[in-house]
Amino acid sequence: MAISSYVWFDGKFVKFEDAKVSILTHSLQYGSGIFEGIRFYETYNGPAVFRLKEHTKRFFNSAKIYAMPIKITPKQFEGAILETVSKNGIKEGYIRPFGFYNSIGIGFNVRGLTTSVAIAAVPYKGLYGEHVKGLRCKVSSWQRINSAILPAEAKASGNYINSILASKDAQDSGYDETILLSNNGKTVAEGPGDNIFVVQDGVLITPPKSSDILLGITRDTIIRLAEDLKIPVQERDIRREELYTSDEAFFTGTAAEVEVIASIDSRILGDGSIGPITRLLKSKYSEVVHGRDKKHLSWLTVVR
Numbered sequence: 001m002a003i004s005s006y007v008w009f010d011g012k013f014v015k016f017e018d019a020k021v022s023i024l025t026h027s028l029q030y031g032s033g034i035f036e037g038i039r040f041y042e043t044y045n046g047p048a049v050f051r052l053k054e055h056t057k058r059f060f061n062s063a064k065i066y067a068m069p070i071k072i073t074p075k076q077f078e079g080a081i082l083e084t085v086s087k088n089g090i091k092e093g094y095i096r097p098f099g100f101y102n103s104i105g106i107g108f109n110v111r112g113l114t115t116s117v118a119i120a121a122v123p124y125k126g127l128y129g130e131h132v133k134g135l136r137c138k139v140s141s142w143q144r145i146n147s148a149i150l151p152a153e154a155k156a157s158g159n160y161i162n163s164i165l166a167s168k169d170a171q172d173s174g175y176d177e178t179i180l181l182s183n184n185g186k187t188v189a190e191g192p193g194d195n196i197f198v199v200q201d202g203v204l205i206t207p208p209k210s211s212d213i214l215l216g217i218t219r220d221t222i223i224r225l226a227e228d229l230k231i232p233v234q235e236r237d238i239r240r241e242e243l244y245t246s247d248e249a250f251f252t253g254t255a256a257e258v259e260v261i262a263s264i265d266s267r268i269l270g271d272g273s274i275g276p277i278t279r280l281l282k283s284k285y286s287e288v289v290h291g292r293d294k295k296h297l298s299w300l301t302v303v304r
């Protein structure tokens with residue numbers, strides 16, 4: 001992956017190769033950082049950041065859940081994101097803000113520790129590349145983290161150890177990606193870095209907020225676009241066996257956008273190609289993020 005030329009680091013731009021931390025940094029050792037994944041797209045008005053306000057809110061909510069002091073305000077954070085994109089001169093890509101305990105030491109106790117915020121922007125083409133036939137997924141034997149153990153609503157670095165375990169397991173077994181069940185072992189939670197939707201008899205269904213999921217901004221976007229398109233939407237528990245009998249399924253996420261799932265545990269969904277509702281939402285999503293849909297221009301913040 002090509003990398004940022006400049007990283008915004010606690011209020012200053014530093015060259016990527018100079019944006020360094022110690023090997024004993026708390027958040028590197030213990031996964032105590034919080035982060036966001038934000039996309040910006042080329043539009044008629046220049047590069048524009050998609051749903052910046054919502055990503056900013058989630059970043060500060062993640063900090064709040066962990067009682068992590070962040071030295072900048074949400075407004076300064078938004079300004080820093082836009083400046084980082086502009087400074088790097090990239091037209092389309094991915095932004096990675098990272099809030100972390102910068103203190104050096106051995107103990108895990110965070111009392112009295114100081115924090116930093118760093119923001120990088122990189123050119124980016126998407127998470128899964130060109131899977132014309134869709135992803136072949138495996139339901140993981142690892143369950144999604146239970147919110148009574150780690151709050152799923154916070155986008156915290158440590159949560160992703162669970163994602164890494166499940167994803168690697170599926171890939172080692174020859175699948176493209178994994179789907180994690182909730183901690184009850186019966187209902188579906190999400191993908192390792194994406195939310196999941198299924199389609200049954202023309203109804204779009206996604207697990208509810210209570211199912212130990214990250215509240216995806218793309219998930220919200222898709223629900224709202226489906227409503228615009230008069231596609232009925234249900235937020236309800238999905239049993240594992242329903243994954244096999246659904247007509248269509250797809251992942252949503254900032255990185256994944258709308259990614260087709262072709263099969264789950266070797267059961268082919270529909271005829272194994274992209275279904276009509278997935279196709280419609282995928283193309284609507286692409287229109288919206290590229291500023292080609294007038295109704296949702298307010299979701300885009302143009303980089304000056």
Ligand SMILES: Cc1ncc(COP(=O)(O)O)c(C=O)c1O
Nearest residue numbers: 193194195214216217218253254
């Ligand atoms: C675990 C998890 N679920 C869902 C999502 C999708 O969230 P969003 O659409 O806000 O990118 C992500 C990606 O950030 C994720 O890491």
